[in-house]
Amino acid sequence: MSLRHALLGxxxxxxxxxxxxxxxxxxxxQRFAWHARHSQIYPELxxxxxxxxxxxxxxxxxxxxxxxxxxxxxxxxxxxxxxPPGPPxxxxxxxxxxxxxxxxxxxxARALLERFAEEGARVEATLAEIRxxxxxxxxxxxxxxxxxxGLRYFxxxxxxxxxxxxxxxxAGHTRPG
Amino acid sequence: MSLRHALLGxxxxxxxxxxxxxxxxxxxxQRFAWHARHSQIYPELxxxxxxxxxxxxxxxxxxxxxxxxxxxxxxxxxxxxxxPPGPPxxxxxxxxxxxxxxxxxxxxARALLERFAEEGARVEATLAEIRxxxxxxxxxxxxxxxxxxGLRYFxxxxxxxxxxxxxxxxAGHTRPG
DNA sequence: ACCCGCATGTAAGCCGTTACATGATTTC
DNA sequence: GAAATCATGTAACGGCTTACATGCGGGT
Numbered sequence: 001m002s003l004r005h006a007l008l009g010x011x012x013x014x015x016x017x018x019x020x021x022x023x024x025x026x027x028x029x030q031r032f033a034w035h036a037r038h039s040q041i042y043p044e045l046x047x048x049x050x051x052x053x054x055x056x057x058x059x060x061x062x063x064x065x066x067x068x069x070x071x072x073x074x075x076x077x078x079x080x081x082x083x084p085p086g087p088p089x090x091x092x093x094x095x096x097x098x099x100x101x102x103x104x105x106x107x108x109a110r111a112l113l114e115r116f117a118e119e120g121a122r123v124e125a126t127l128a129e130i131r132x133x134x135x136x137x138x139x140x141x142x143x144x145x146x147x148x149x150g151l152r153y154f155x156x157x158x159x160x161x162x163x164x165x166x167x168x169x170x171a172g173h174t175r176p177g
Numbered sequence: 178m179s180l181r182h183a184l185l186g187x188x189x190x191x192x193x194x195x196x197x198x199x200x201x202x203x204x205x206x207q208r209f210a211w212h213a214r215h216s217q218i219y220p221e222l223x224x225x226x227x228x229x230x231x232x233x234x235x236x237x238x239x240x241x242x243x244x245x246x247x248x249x250x251x252x253x254x255x256x257x258x259x260x261p262p263g264p265p266x267x268x269x270x271x272x273x274x275x276x277x278x279x280x281x282x283x284x285x286a287r288a289l290l291e292r293f294a295e296e297g298a299r300v301e302a303t304l305a306e307i308r309x310x311x312x313x314x315x316x317x318x319x320x321x322x323x324x325x326x327g328l329r330y331f332x333x334x335x336x337x338x339x340x341x342x343x344x345x346x347x348a349g350h351t352r353p354g
Numbered sequence: 355a356c357c358c359g360c361a362t363g364t365a366a367g368c369c370g371t372t373a374c375a376t377g378a379t380t381t382c
Numbered sequence: 383g384a385a386a387t388c389a390t391g392t393a394a395c396g397g398c399t400t401a402c403a404t405g406c407g408g409g410t
Binding site for chain 2: 002005006009010012013029030031032033034035074077078081082084085087088089090091092093094095096097098099100101102103104108111112115141142145146148149152153156159160163164167
């Protein structure tokens with residue numbers, strides 16, 4: 001169960017409310033790391049609070065509660081990070097689609113690859129803005145490592161899609177239809 | 178629910194038994210596209226057979242059944258592939274860990290990054306072997322697109338980890354400790 | 355006043371994991 | 383004939399999605 005550690009990790013950077021954490025997932029995390037909805041995040045925060053890993057450090061209008069890490073929470077995050085993970089288990093629907101391309105006639109496949117490349121270009125541009133400042137100090141802030149990873153990932157996605165389009169084309173010359 | 182489409186896609190390439198499909202997931206698919214266990218695959222195959230999307234095309238010892246796509250199954254796969262997907266929902270524990278690195282003291286972070294880079298190198302080497310032949314004909318076979326994607330992904334992973342290690346070091350000089 | 359966005363919550367049902375379970379065939 | 387591997391299955395439980403639900407606060 002990685003959701004709780006994702007939450008602990010985000011709160012290690014700075015205290016936040018469930019609403020704000022939900023926005024972080026929606027805006028960035030879900031694109032290349034982890035996906036979660038508010039209906040999962042709120043109960044999990046309450047559970048973490050019950051277990052003493054996070055605690056309410058502030059409150060505002062509309063029943064807003066800001067959570068921060070406790071010492072136990074920080075210890076648990078650290079423990080999880082340094083424990084060697086098992087074999088990787090990935091679920092990525094975009095990539096799955098690309099792997100099943102060969103089931104399509106070349107023209108359809110080509111159209112999908114172009115869409116995939118275009119998505120890569122679009123997200124890369126967004127992330128380049130987010131990244132912004134890349135001075136040594138700024139890069140240590142949370143989100144800078146992530147943004148750089150995303151940038152490289154989506155650039156790779158574009159390049160691969162272009163390679164695949166070329167491969168399709170070459171094969172088309174060799175055995176048309 | 179992408180599992181059924183993963184199965185349909187694999188069966189579009191060639192007929193296979195549940196056991197063989199499980200091995201494909203274990204050997205390659207789960208590393209960068211989709212993860213599933215036999216306990217999920219067998220019931221899903223039975224469901225797909227009930228719905229007429231796949232059918233038993235052969236049987237062997239030990240109650241082994243080989244499944245193939247029906248016309249309905251091929252149509253469903255095609256429909257799914259050409260339907261534009263919603264916003265991407267990714268779950269990747271390795272990447273999540275890397276995003277939460279800044280919660281660790283630099284030495285621990287560096288150790289994790291080195292492990293991450295090493296994993297990239299190891300998997301890249303494995304995939305380079307799988308890829309093998311890259312003639313235009315071979316590249317159209319299922320697994321060639323996938324292997325190339327994996328190759329580039331894990332190379333990117335290494336390069337990013339090296340970048341992050343350098344960034345940590347530079348920051349260490351700027352504000353030691 | 356009204357509307358939109360903020361902010362949190364819950365319940366039903368599906369998807370996925372872990373564990374348990376069984377028997378057949380091949381290999382040594 | 384013992385052990386390893388092939389081959390499939392199921393049940394309980396926990397994670398996740400979808401949908402429904404509620405109310406406050408700020409802006410116009």
